[in-house]
Amino acid sequence: MLALVLKDLYEQRTNILFFLAFPALGYLVGPPLYGAFLILLPWSIAIRATYAEDRGGLEFLCSLPFSRNQIVTAKFLLVLLLLLLGVGEVVLVSALPPLEGTQPVPDQALWVMPVTVAGFAAVLTGAFLNLFFRIGYIRALNYSRLLALLPLALLIPQVQQIVLKSGVQLFLTSDPRRLALWVLAGSLVVYLALLLDARRVFGQKDIA
Amino acid sequence: MTLETAMETGAALTMRGVSKRYRGSRTWALRDLSLEVPRGYVMGLLGKNGAGKTTLIKLACGLLKADSGDIRVLGADPERSGPELRRFIGYVSEAPQLYNNLSLRWLAGFVAGRFPAWDEAYFRQLLRRLDLRDHLGDRFGKLSKGTKVKFALALALAHRPKVLLLDEPTSGLDPAARREVLSVLLEALRDGETAVVFSSHITSDVEKIADFVTIIDRGRVLLTEDKETLLNRVVRAVLPREAGEWLERLGEEGPVIHWQMGRRRITALIGDLDEFEALYPRALPRPFDVTRMNLEDIFVALTDAREE
Numbered sequence: 001m002l003a004l005v006l007k008d009l010y011e012q013r014t015n016i017l018f019f020l021a022f023p024a025l026g027y028l029v030g031p032p033l034y035g036a037f038l039i040l041l042p043w044s045i046a047i048r049a050t051y052a053e054d055r056g057g058l059e060f061l062c063s064l065p066f067s068r069n070q071i072v073t074a075k076f077l078l079v080l081l082l083l084l085l086g087v088g089e090v091v092l093v094s095a096l097p098p099l100e101g102t103q104p105v106p107d108q109a110l111w112v113m114p115v116t117v118a119g120f121a122a123v124l125t126g127a128f129l130n131l132f133f134r135i136g137y138i139r140a141l142n143y144s145r146l147l148a149l150l151p152l153a154l155l156i157p158q159v160q161q162i163v164l165k166s167g168v169q170l171f172l173t174s175d176p177r178r179l180a181l182w183v184l185a186g187s188l189v190v191y192l193a194l195l196l197d198a199r200r201v202f203g204q205k206d207i208a
Numbered sequence: 209m210t211l212e213t214a215m216e217t218g219a220a221l222t223m224r225g226v227s228k229r230y231r232g233s234r235t236w237a238l239r240d241l242s243l244e245v246p247r248g249y250v251m252g253l254l255g256k257n258g259a260g261k262t263t264l265i266k267l268a269c270g271l272l273k274a275d276s277g278d279i280r281v282l283g284a285d286p287e288r289s290g291p292e293l294r295r296f297i298g299y300v301s302e303a304p305q306l307y308n309n310l311s312l313r314w315l316a317g318f319v320a321g322r323f324p325a326w327d328e329a330y331f332r333q334l335l336r337r338l339d340l341r342d343h344l345g346d347r348f349g350k351l352s353k354g355t356k357v358k359f360a361l362a363l364a365l366a367h368r369p370k371v372l373l374l375d376e377p378t379s380g381l382d383p384a385a386r387r388e389v390l391s392v393l394l395e396a397l398r399d400g401e402t403a404v405v406f407s408s409h410i411t412s413d414v415e416k417i418a419d420f421v422t423i424i425d426r427g428r429v430l431l432t433e434d435k436e437t438l439l440n441r442v443v444r445a446v447l448p449r450e451a452g453e454w455l456e457r458l459g460e461e462g463p464v465i466h467w468q469m470g471r472r473r474i475t476a477l478i479g480d481l482d483e484f485e486a487l488y489p490r491a492l493p494r495p496f497d498v499t500r501m502n503l504e505d506i507f508v509a510l511t512d513a514r515e516e
Contacts, residue, residue, distance in 0.1 A: 007318055011309050056305020062271050063299040065291040065322045207271040208230065 004066065004074035005081065008049045015048055016041075016082070023093040034090045038117045042082045042125045043148065047141060049078065050129070054137035059207050068203045072133055076195045079125045083118045090114040112180040119180075119187030124148055126194040133202040219280070220371050220403030221245040221268055226277030228263055228427075237263040239427040241277070245420065247370070248400045252418030252435070253407035254507050260427040261407035262302065265375045268405065269299045281371055295323055298364030298372040302379065304356050308349025312340070312359055315348060316366075323367035331366035337392055338362055354385035361389060365396050372404040378413050390416060411504035421503065425511050435503070442506050443481050446497040447474040454489055462487065465510065477509045 009016065022037035053061070061071055091111055124147055131140035153159045221244065228238040238260045245251040255261045266272040267279055270286035270293070279286060284293050306315055320326040335341045338358040343351065351359065357377055364372060374393075378386045394417055397404065408414050414421060415435070422432040431438070442465075447455075451474055455467050463483040467476035478484045481498065488494075501509070 003318065003321055007307075007310075010314065011307055052307050052309070055308070056301075056303075057307055059271060059301060060304070060306050063269055063294065063297070063301075064319065065294045067291045070291075204273065206230070206273060207266070 001070045001074050001077070004061070004070060005078050008045075008074070008078045009081075011052060012045050012049055015045055019044065020085070020089060023089050034094070034114060035117045038083070038086045038090060038114060039121045039124065039148070041086045042079045042121050043128065043144075045082055046075070046079055046125045046128055047144075049075065050132045050137055050140070054132075062207045068205075069199050072129075072199045072202050073195065075129050075133075076126065076191070076198070079122065079129065080191075083122055086121075087111075087114045087118050112176045115180045116183045119183040120151075122187045122191045123194075126191040130194040130198045130201075133198040133205070219244050220247045220249070220282060221251075221405060222278075222280040223264070223267075224278045226264075226267065226279055227275050228260075228267060228272060229275055236427045238267070238274075241424070241427065241429055243422055243429060243432050245403050245405055247282075247403050249419040250397065250404040250406060250417050251420045251422060252414030253405060253422050253424065254409075254411060254414055254503070255407070255424040256511060257409075258426075259424045261424060262375050263427075264424070265299075265373045265405060265407060268371075269297060269373050270294065295325070295367070296370040298367065298369035300357065300360045300364050300372075300374045300377050302376045303353065304360035306348045306356075306360070309347060311345055311347055312351075313344045315359075316344075316363065319363050320366070326367045328366075330368070331362060334362040334365055334392065337395075338388060354381045357381060358385065358389060361392065365392075369402060372402055374404065374406045376407050376409065378408060378410055386410075386413070393417060411502070411507055415503040423507055423510055430510050438506065439500070439503065441480055442501055443478050444499045444501055444505070444509070445476045445478050445481075445484070446499075447476055448493045448496070449473060451488075451492050451496075454492065458487070466512075 019037065019041040022040070023034060058071070062068065091114055094114075124144065127147055128140055128144035131143050134140075223244075224242050226238055226241045227236060229236050241260070241264065243251075253261050253264065263272060267274055268281055268286060270290060273287060281293060282296060286293055310318075316331065320328065320331070335344070338361070340355065340359055340362060343355060343359070348356065348359075361374075361377060364374075378389055381389065390413060393404070393406075396402065397417070404417075406414065406418065418435050420433065421435045421438055423430045433441075447467075449469070449472065452469055455464060455474065455476065458464055463478055463480040465477040465479045467474055478498075488496075
């Protein structure tokens with residue numbers, strides 16, 4: 001299975017390096033860019049890696065001595081690995097002394113924001129991978145794009161008001177660390193469920 | 209039975225009553241198909257587009273799941289024995305698509321790591337033989353179709369598989385590349401250890417390398433037979449018009465596969481010349497003209513006869 005993860009990392013090396021440059025920009029611009037980076041890194045790499053599988057890679061892999069479970073699990077492991085890498089880089093960059101004229105990163109943003117966003121990114125990318133192994137690349141991509149647009153709903157004033165009224169904001173300001181850990185734990189449970197379901201479905205699927 | 213025991217005793221490929229229908233399709237890709245490929249022999253698979261050749265090969269490789277029937281590769285079930293069994297199988301698809309961003313050198317290392325029996329010296333020899341050495345640093349996506357097929361073939365042969373599944377490997381290649389691929393294949397088969405299932409539209413390729421021939425049409429086996437026997441047995445005969453009545457009485461069960469009434473004479477496709485001569489009425493005019501047929505003639509005549 002490690003060979004499969006390494007294959008994806010090597011194949012996507014240019015794209016991964018490109019995305020890893022984002023936090024350096026975030027250092028100049030501020031924390032919001034870190035959030036975008038943490039969502040984009042696993043999601044984009046997963047999309048590019050599955051595109052290669054869709055173009056014939058999957059048939060090639062399935063004709064080699066790999067089990068279907070290994071193929072699915074390797075993709076989910078790749079995403080976790082990228083998230084770890086991304087969170088690590090964001091935490092590292094956030095801890096650097098602020099540049100002259102820029103806002104210092106708030107204490108809670110050091111790990112609360114990256115962990116919370118990583119949880120969302122894990123679910124988003126896990127859902128995409130699950131759909132890929134279930135219904136194929138094109139349809140999975142379309143559905144997951146819709147899912148990725150969900151946070152944009154926060155830009156709508158009415159939605160903002162609902163969110164504020166719901167008390168999430170209160171919870172955020174009172175104990176953001178606890179919230180971040182709950183989000184992370186919940187995301188990992190959902191991610192694991194998506195992985196197990198993808199393994200079950202792909203095990204029965206035709207590679208046509 | 210363990211995988212090891214099964215693999216020592218079983219034929220290279222056995223299919224019994226295998227049916228397969230793709231999701232959302234009304235027609236059967238394969239219907240109640242049975243065939244056997246002994247170890248060390250080459251089975252040429254002939255069929256028109258959509259006849260079921262690719263489905264058959266993908267089922268044998270475990271890429272597809274059969275709706276019913278029993279499939280054994282080296283005595284083992286390809287669905288259940290999965291990765292362990294595939295260590296002994298080589299597969300080349302019609303248009304091999306590996307990873308466009310990866311170099312041939314990297315891909316070869318990746319595949320070599322999966323097969324305990326990978327023979328690096330033999331792989332180097334195949335690269336030399338197929339003029340691939342200069343391409344090792346190239347990305348797979350930059351190669352021409354012919355080079356892709358040759359590289360996929362080298363990967364499939366280098367671990368010395370016991371069963372080689374080739375899905376139209378020569379289609380779309382220029383004559384020189386086709387000849388190269390076939391000659392490498394023939395060399396690789398000299399040891400007599402590897403069984404091959406080789407599907408193709410190009411009947412001359414099948415005629416060149418196959419020991420057995422199976423013709424499939426619309427998911428069913430029309431014929432499966434030793435190639436030499438088939439070429440000796442099936443002939444085209446030109447008969448006098450008077451034989452028409454007798455041919456009608458003979459029906460489909462007799463040695464005549466198909467016949468067509470012309471203005472002056474009858475052209476018949478005879479499945480078994482000896483049987484036909486024994487049955488041919490003495491009262492009818494003789495002699496009649498008999499022409500030997502090549503594999504392409506037989507293939508076209510048989511599939512056309514079925515359509516009519």
